[in-house]
Amino acid sequence: MLISLLLPALTLCAQSLGKAEADAYRAQLAAEWKTSIRTLHQARWERSEAEVNGLPMMFWKAVYGEKPADGRSLWISLHGGGNTHPLANDQQWDNQKRLYRPAEGVYVAPRAPYNDWNMWCKPALDGLYEQLIQMCVANLDVNPDKVYILGYSAGGDGVWRMAPRMADTWAAASMMAGHPGDVSLLNLRNTPFMIWCGGDDAAYDRNRLDRERGLQMDSLQQADPEGYIHETHIMEGMGHWMNRADTVAVPWMAKYRRNPYPRKIVWQQEEVLRPSFYWLQAPAGELKRGQRVRLTCQDNVIDISECTYSQLTLWLCDELVDLDRRVVVRYQGRTLFSGKLPRTRQNMEQSLSERGDLSYCFPAKVDLNFEH
Numbered sequence: 001m002l003i004s005l006l007l008p009a010l011t012l013c014a015q016s017l018g019k020a021e022a023d024a025y026r027a028q029l030a031a032e033w034k035t036s037i038r039t040l041h042q043a044r045w046e047r048s049e050a051e052v053n054g055l056p057m058m059f060w061k062a063v064y065g066e067k068p069a070d071g072r073s074l075w076i077s078l079h080g081g082g083n084t085h086p087l088a089n090d091q092q093w094d095n096q097k098r099l100y101r102p103a104e105g106v107y108v109a110p111r112a113p114y115n116d117w118n119m120w121c122k123p124a125l126d127g128l129y130e131q132l133i134q135m136c137v138a139n140l141d142v143n144p145d146k147v148y149i150l151g152y153s154a155g156g157d158g159v160w161r162m163a164p165r166m167a168d169t170w171a172a173a174s175m176m177a178g179h180p181g182d183v184s185l186l187n188l189r190n191t192p193f194m195i196w197c198g199g200d201d202a203a204y205d206r207n208r209l210d211r212e213r214g215l216q217m218d219s220l221q222q223a224d225p226e227g228y229i230h231e232t233h234i235m236e237g238m239g240h241w242m243n244r245a246d247t248v249a250v251p252w253m254a255k256y257r258r259n260p261y262p263r264k265i266v267w268q269q270e271e272v273l274r275p276s277f278y279w280l281q282a283p284a285g286e287l288k289r290g291q292r293v294r295l296t297c298q299d300n301v302i303d304i305s306e307c308t309y310s311q312l313t314l315w316l317c318d319e320l321v322d323l324d325r326r327v328v329v330r331y332q333g334r335t336l337f338s339g340k341l342p343r344t345r346q347n348m349e350q351s352l353s354e355r356g357d358l359s360y361c362f363p364a365k366v367d368l369n370f371e372h
């Protein structure tokens with residue numbers, strides 16, 4: 001559920017660019033994109049509200065610390081509550097505004113647009129989170145590679161689901177006192193993740209299930225030692241409230257930056273279907289829960305070990321491969337593509353418009369067809 005944004009009128013051009021030309025054009029596009037976002041969402045920003053398809057989400061924000069040279073960080077902090085009276089959820093929202101405080105960054109506490117148990121993980125939330133991030137990037141010079149999500153109780157429920165679902169968005173995530181449901185953790189391969197739960201927080205089996213999910217993360221990291229960075233903290237003797245012991249998650253997360261171009265990707269569709277993940281794009285007509293891609297990239301060779309789609313688009317940049325050299329793409333040992341790929345303005349315009357993320361502005365792409 002990505003938001004497609006209109007960039008200023010530009011002449012599409014398929015002419016191949018050199019690396020320096022592509023870098024300069026990407027910087028130009030970024031400046032124009034920020035201006036367009038500020039103009040498009042000016043009224044929403046002024047009233048502290050995101051809105052997608054008529055669904056509003058209010059938010060409270062505070063700015064802490066000095067702005068670093070590479071831009072501010074953004075902390076999206078999800079309150080608790082659930083299927084209760086709106087005033088009770090309002091109180092939880094007020095609590096969340098003061099619950100955490102980063103040493104630096106834009107701290108945003110949104111008010112859930114629903115008053116349900118799954119208030120933070122319904123399908124419309126993807127677009128609302130994306131719009132909120134875009135507004136903060138454009139208005140407060142947030143670095144899109146320093147965006148973090150955390151949440152308590154029902155907010156923790158949301159983090160359990162949104163961290164894997166939108167794993168290519170977050171620099172790191174921390175779940176506090178939430179219920180994991182049936183979510184898969186595979187997509188967290190490149191997203192540092194924390195689990196916090198009171199050892200006596202037995203309601204809905206939170207303590208048992210969160211402990212089990214921590215063990216699952218242990219197993220994933222044992223099988224893939226360079227991925228699945230995580231910590232699990234089951235606070236023995238504590239109930240649903242952990243007496244702020246979990247606040248140490250904030251400096252832990254702040255150590256990490258998103259790598260938008262990871263050289264190993266595991267992507268599995270969750271209950272809300274998303275057409276793109278990092279530098280991959282799947283055909284819209286084939287999106288369904290459980291569809292999966294696994295691949296690695298090393299020395300200009302992309303090896304796909306698993307792909308359950310009939311087609312796949314790889315969006316590429318010089319941070320990932322050397323576009324002045326031949327790129328090879330193999331699927332289970334069979335070569336699907338071998339050749340040089342041009343950098344074009346059209347590719348950069350299309351990818352930025354579709355993704356709405358400055359780090360996902362790609363100068364090159366290759367479309368693949370699989371025969372299963």
